[in-house]
Amino acid sequence: MLNAPLHDWSLAPREAIALQRRLAGRVECEDRLGEVRRIAGVDIGFEQQGAITRAAVVVLAWPPGGTGEFAVVEQVVHREPTRMPYIPGLLSFREVPAALAAFEGLSVRPDLVMVDGQGIAHPRRLGVASHLGLWLDLPTIGVAKSRLCGRHEEPGPERGDWTPLMDGPDDELIGAVLRSRVGVKPLFVSPGHRVSLGISLRWVVSCLGRTKLPEPTRLADRLASRRGQTLKKN
Numbered sequence: 001m002l003n004a005p006l007h008d009w010s011l012a013p014r015e016a017i018a019l020q021r022r023l024a025g026r027v028e029c030e031d032r033l034g035e036v037r038r039i040a041g042v043d044i045g046f047e048q049q050g051a052i053t054r055a056a057v058v059v060l061a062w063p064p065g066g067t068g069e070f071a072v073v074e075q076v077v078h079r080e081p082t083r084m085p086y087i088p089g090l091l092s093f094r095e096v097p098a099a100l101a102a103f104e105g106l107s108v109r110p111d112l113v114m115v116d117g118q119g120i121a122h123p124r125r126l127g128v129a130s131h132l133g134l135w136l137d138l139p140t141i142g143v144a145k146s147r148l149c150g151r152h153e154e155p156g157p158e159r160g161d162w163t164p165l166m167d168g169p170d171d172e173l174i175g176a177v178l179r180s181r182v183g184v185k186p187l188f189v190s191p192g193h194r195v196s197l198g199i200s201l202r203w204v205v206s207c208l209g210r211t212k213l214p215e216p217t218r219l220a221d222r223l224a225s226r227r228g229q230t231l232k233k234n
Contacts, residue, residue, distance in 0.1 A: 002104060003137050009083055009097055016084075016093050017124065024125040026134055032194040033112060033139045036062050038073055039207065040110035041216025042102075042132065044095040044117075045224035046082065053082045055098035056223035059110050060216055070207075070215050077223055078102040089123055089148075092131035099132055112195075112203065113140045114216040116224075119190035119200070121165055121175035123149050133193025140192030141200045142175070143217050147188050155179045155186050160205055165190070176201055181212045 007019060039062050045054040055078045060070040078101045084094045095117070118127025119142030127148070133140030150167040155177050165175035165188060175190030176197060191200050207214035213221065 002100060002135065006135055009093065011093065013087055013090060016090050020090075020092075020124040020126040020131075023131065023134060024120075027120060027125065027130045027192075028194045029120065029191045029196055030194075031139075031196050031199050033199070036111040036203075038062060038108060038110045038112075039203075039216050040103075040106075040113045041214075041218070041220035042099055042113060042115045043217060043220035043224035044099060044128075045226065047079070050086070051082055052079050053095065053098040054079050054224055054226070055095070055102040056220045057099070057102040057106065058216065058219045058223060059106065059108055060219070062111075064215075068209065070219075072219070074106055074108055075219075075223060076102045076105040078105060091117065092126065092128045095128055096131050096135065099128075100135055103136060110138065113138050113192070114143050114204070114207070114214060115140055115192060116143060116145070116213075116217045116221060118142045118144050118148050118188070119175065119192035121148060121150060121167075121188055121190035125174070127190070127192070129190070129192030139194040141195055141203060142188075142190045142192050143204055143214060144188040144190075145185075145213075147177075150174055152177045157182060159208070162186075162189075162201060173197065178204065180204070180208055180214070184212045187212070 115129035119129040129142035161179040
């Protein structure tokens with residue numbers, strides 16, 4: 001399901017930074033979604049003290065069933081040697097190759113992808129979700145557990161409350177700080193590719209269950225961290 005390769009992965013950090021700046025100009029933050037019937041969640045874990053990258057993709061049917069539970073359509077876990085050491089701001093070069101291999105293992109193509117990581121809420125506006133979205137040419141949303149850059153006020157206490165995430169001298173809007181559950185730290189939501197911030201927020205809130213994370217990335221997190229070796233398919 002992959003399109004033509006965007007670039008080679010064997011890059012020095014300086015080359016990777018320059019490439020991020022070029023690719024950021026190709027990211028679309030306007031809505032270009034068709035009918036959404038399948039939503040994928042993506043998360044990355046590591047094994048053997050970081051030597052092995054473990055990418056998990058879980059595809060869920062939309063909408064959820066009458067009880068609010070999502071049906072798992074398909075899931076893939078892919079492992080490969082880690083290609084790049086951890087370098088702040090270059091996480092996509094460490095994680096996206098394994099994620100792409102996991103997507104190649106799918107027999108269905110999702111309509112929307114939620115990624116555990118940043119979209120454009122990145123110093124060079126090309127986080128993991130944006131980079132992956134460009135490779136797949138699919139709408140992607142970044143749903144991160146922590147802030148990488150930008151400034152914000154604390155969101156309200158209720159589920160669904162959010163405040164803007166701003167960055168730079170011109171106060172560029174790069175994402176939203178979302179209270180996904182009462183009494184827990186907020187999530188950092190940002191467009192990845194082919195989705196606006198408003199629609200990104202709407203989808204993340206629509207996919208919230210009983211926990212902090214939206215169901216697509218929560219289930220992918222379980223597989224990536226090996227807490228859920230298999231998920232039940234309805």
